[in-house]
Amino acid sequence: MTSTTDTAFPAGSRAHRGALLHFLDDPGNDPEPRDGSLEYVEDGLLILQNGRVVATGPAQELLPRMPEGTPVTHWQGGLILPGxxxxxxxxxxxxxxxxxxxxxxxxxxxxxxxxxxxxxxxxxxxxxxxxxxxxxxxxxxxxxxxxxxxxxxxxxxxxxxxxxxxxxxxxxxxxxxxxxxxxxxxxxxxxxxxxxxxxxxxxxxxxxxxxxxxxxxxxxxxxxxxxxxxxxxxxxxxxxxxxxxxxxxxxxxxxxxxxxxxxxxxxxxxxxxxxxxxxxxxxxxxxxxxxxxxxxxxxxxxxxxxxxxxxxxxxxxxxxxxxxxxxxxxxxxxxxxxxxxxxxxxxxxxxxxxxxxxxxxxxxxxxxxxxxxxxxLQQADQTGSFQPGRHADFVVLDEGTSPALTMKQPYSHTLAETLFNLMILGDDRAIAATVVAGEIRYQRPDSPTAPTPQPSHPVSSPAQGA
Incomplete structure (x- = not known):
């Protein structure tokens, strides 16, 4: 996780909640990814400030460290990846x-x-x-x-x-x-x-x-x-x-x-x-x-x-x-x-x-x-992952937005199966939202999101995993 301390996050932060996936290194091309090459959090929190990533980690761990009233955009059932x-x-x-x-x-x-x-x-x-x-x-x-x-x-x-x-x-x-x-x-x-x-x-x-x-x-x-x-x-x-x-x-x-x-x-x-x-x-x-x-x-x-x-x-x-x-x-x-x-x-x-x-x-x-x-493109120090300091460019994928993807959902039991379904059957309908430097620049009209003020204690209901 990119959050390792118990200090509070700064005022003016914002957060996006959902399943989080990003890569830390080349995973290889074998059925199982190389150890340490990716980070996946089924109910994760992506914390931003001034258009850049501050931290990622499990929502239940990070929510108590957010200043009261911090806006949290909850992408119900969404999978959040770098743009x-x-x-x-x-x-x-x-x-x-x-x-x-x-x-x-x-x-x-x-x-x-x-x-x-x-x-x-x-x-x-x-x-x-x-x-x-x-x-x-x-x-x-x-x-x-x-x-x-x-x-x-x-x-x-x-x-x-x-x-x-x-x-x-x-x-x-x-x-x-x-x-x-x-x-x-x-x-x-x-x-x-x-x-x-x-x-x-x-x-x-x-x-x-x-x-x-x-x-x-x-x-x-x-x-x-x-x-x-x-x-x-x-x-x-x-x-x-x-x-x-x-x-x-x-x-x-x-x-x-x-x-x-x-x-x-x-x-x-x-x-x-x-x-x-x-x-x-x-x-x-x-x-x-x-x-x-x-x-x-x-x-x-x-x-x-x-x-x-x-x-x-x-x-x-x-x-x-x-x-x-x-x-x-x-x-x-x-x-x-x-x-x-x-x-x-x-x-x-x-x-x-x-x-x-x-x-x-x-x-x-x-x-x-x-x-x-x-x-x-020689820009991995700026984009491509959720490492702290990167631009907060990301996409929210929704597996339930086309007949083929919806049909496949009951048969997807692992993250690898979900990703494979998205890459073979996905198209623009799978894009719930696109965020650039922390700002939502595209959002499908029916995308599942609910921006809510953050209480001072963790929200008990977890986000649905992708």
Whole structure:
């Protein structure tokens, strides 16, 4: 438990009561989680002050230490977890989801590029950024690593929307100076100047963080990649995000464009774009040499199962990446991905693993979506768990809100079964509420909650466990 003394909590605290689950370390991918990797309290109390976590523990132990009159929000039957984190998602591609019948390169030309061109309109960019952040919250996602477009205004719009909701996002302007429509390409020097200006404006501004964002090697000249590498070298605390080894046609194209490099990964390595602040989306068609270099440099992979299956790109080898010591995150990749829901993303990741002859336990899946993804994005000291001092970003899951989940409830006798039901059958209906920095930013109208003043003695009736 994160509460170890008998001292009273400070005035001005608030509390949320329900079943509490968070991870303290990687639980592994075996049926039983590693000892000490998680904390679960069936009737728990999450105590907050000024938008950050103060303590967690059993409600019966902590309630007597709360100042009289402290507001307690009781999520009857709810399971409280840290907010979901998405390690690869495209803000401008909401309207591209569920676009029929194309593989990656055709899909970009047919659907993505025309849609992203609309973001030259600042009003459109602001409206879509608000829509995007509202949808993230409705799906229980409180932070993430986000692609904008090649328009600087799209980055401003997203960060402004995130700030208005108290969220902390990591995002960047797409750098793309070739092999794209004229209304989307930038210039080599202009992309550097715009990226630097946006980085200086937004990185560390409140909770916002910048990400250097070449779309992928095919849409950047060697000169642009050189400048992206310079940005990364000059600002080592800034994230780098791009795409890699998603599609066999893409890989051949990269080979044709960069014949002097011995592999696709070597392109990014040559230009100084690998490291422990770099997230490469996909990484499907790779080999052991690639995995070794990822592990050596600390470079991370974002596993994007719904887009990989929807676009027919291939099946990510999760086990080989883990065995090689590669840090892996879980990502929706909307709009190639088909849902912003991290629950849906977990379900598809499980199926990809099964098709590979592997598995994904519910412990590993929920770890990835919370603390694991926080570690991928170098923000585990701020989000991803309920350790004291973290931002109070969390989601309340409700197992009884869809016919399938309700039907399964009588057959769920363990926490592992409950989590597995949620990850396979859950969707946005399972999100009772989403809280950012201690403020409820989304609440399903019929979610079971009752904010009550706290008496000076423990409440006798326990919260229902998940």
């Amino acid at each position: 979901f984190i998405d390690t690869h998602v495209h803000m401008p591609q909401l309207g591209v989801m569920a676009s029929y019948g194309a593989q990656l390169l055709d899909w970009l030309e047919t659907y993505t590029f025309p849609h992203e061109a609309r973001f030259s309109d600042g009003d459109w960019a602001r409206a879509e950024a608000l829509r995007f952040t509202d949808l993230l919250l409705a799906y229980g996602t409180t932070s993430g690593l986000v692609f904008c477009t090649s328009h600087a205004a799209s980055v401003d719009a997203l960060f402004e929307a995130a700030e208005s909701r108290g969220m902390g996002l990591t995002a960047g302007k797409v750098m793309m100076d070739r092999n794209a429509p004229d209304n989307l390409t930038d210039t080599t020097r202009g992309s550097y100047d715009d990226s630097l200006a946006l980085l200086q404006k937004w990185h560390g501004h409140g909770r916002q963080r910048y990400a250097i964002t070449p779309r992928f090697a095919a849409t950047s000249t060697p000169e642009q990649l050189t400048l992206a590498g310079k940005l990364a070298a000059d600002h080592p605390d800034v994230m780098v995000q791009t795409h890699w080894a998603e599609n066999t046609g893409e890989i051949q194209w990269i080979s044709d464009l960069f014949p002097e490099r011995h592999s696709y990964l070597d392109v990014y390595d040559h230009y100084g774009l690998l490291g422990d602040h770099t997230v490469l989306a996909h990484g499907i068609h790779i080999d052991d040499r690639d995995r070794q270099r990822l592990a050596e440099t600390g470079t991370r992979i974002a596993f994007c199962p719904t887009s990989n299956t929807f676009l027919g790109s291939g099946l990510f080898d999760f086990r080989s990446a883990r065995e090689a010591g590669v840090t892996v995150g879980l990502a929706s990749d909307v709009g190639g991905g088909t849902s912003l829901s991290m629950l849906t993303t977990m379900a598809e990741a499980y199926k990809v693993c099964r098709l590979r002859g592997q598995t994904l336990t519910p412990w590993q899946a929920f770890y990835l979506a919370t603390l694991g993804n926080a570690r991928v």
